[in-house]
Amino acid sequence: MIESAIYGLTIGAILYFVSIGLSITFGTMRIINFAHGMVYALGVYFFITFLPRVGGNFVISALLAIAAAIPVGYAIERFVIRRLYGESLDYAIIATYALLLIGTDAIKWIWGTVPQQVTEPIGISFRFFGGGFPLYRVVISLSALVLFLGLNLFFRKTVIGRIVIAALDDSEGVQCLGLDVNKYFSIVFVLGSCLAVLGGILYAPISAADPYMGHDILLIAFAVVIVGGMGNLTGTFISALALGLVIAITGRYWSEAADTMVFAVMAIVLIYKSYKA
């Protein structure tokens, strides 16, 4: 049971890394961004490509992959997302979904379709209540907590963060003060892309990289965002961890239903929210 809990928190942490960008994008720009899954997968493939070239150094390769993903995220925001502001939601879904498909095919074309394994960087396990826990998973769980606290500081203490918080609430009000909301959205969009890539890299040693990895994680990340409340940063954190636990615990007893259970929880939350409203 404790093993499942730690596994759940690990998955939850990864989901948090991936979901936070989606949540902010929806909260600020009202755009459902499927291309997030493309950046996520692409970043992991960058990482796998760099890894042997930097002598297998996990951290350096991760930093390079994130740096390489920045222009991709920026280009998506600048040339696709920004043209979709204020348009109907469907356009954004179609356009960003197209990007996801293009990205997936590009990965298949460049790196092939065979899943790629990544070795776990820490490789230490410790025993606890008779179970074995890889230290790596504990590190991932803790890094999500660090990210949560760090983002809180960023959004509370910096002017850029406060502008984004204000814009989540009242974007027109921010514009009418003379602040170019797009510029700040662009910054957090790229930040969200980087965090998704980091999440993907951290997850790679636990699962494996395959061209469709972006599709798989994205649907669950959407569920996280919906359960946590779109644009609600604390809600996203709690919901990511909670759904991670749902996946791990369901998976332990009935592995086929693990992902389905996430959407069952999402449905229940949606029904509950619509009752309250």
Place this chain on the structure above:
Amino acid sequence: MLDVKEIDAAYGRAKVLHDVSLNVNRGEMVFIVGRNGAGKTTLLKTISGLMKPAKGYVSFEGRDTRGLTAVKLARLGMRYVAQDKKVFGNLTVRSNIELAAYASGVAMPSAIERVTSIYPDISKFMDRKAGGLSGGQREILLIGRAMVGSPRLLLIDEPTEGLAAIVIEDIMRILTRMKEGSEVSAIIVEQNLSVVNRLADRIYIMKEGKMIREIADKAQMTDTSEMENYL
């Protein structure tokens, strides 16, 4: 300083403003009255650049504003205070002012001084979440926030709507002092005629998306019986 020339505006297919014209002179406080749904808010949104006119144009300080965004217009000195008393609710009062200061390149101490000079009591709730303030306090914060950085034109949408008489007096005092300073021009949408006739330099009446009457004569302004027909 502001010239609105025969504009039409629409939400999708629904045309809401028809051939609306209006002008504001420097230092003038102009009021717009009209029933719910007359198009007053739509007019302010179009002037502020949040909506684009389908026909006609707005000129601000001699500049055609077609092609300028709301952000650019705000930087040129236009400030729109929306109708719903919507402050940045998740931020403190201080941070609300901070964003206005940051936007207009004003140092924080002088921004705070600007707002407290308008309404000294605001210093008592500087560190409270703005979302938890009363309606009157939020309206005052919005007007104060808009005054940071010496704007040239304020567009204020129904500042006294839903407020108690005593708070309306506070708002009136703020607007009166603003008028006496006369460095700023204003267009104020207002349904409370006692506010209108105490402060207006000129009054426009809107009905069903049209500008139907302009009152510039002092005697006519104090007699509210005619305006009442349009409320």
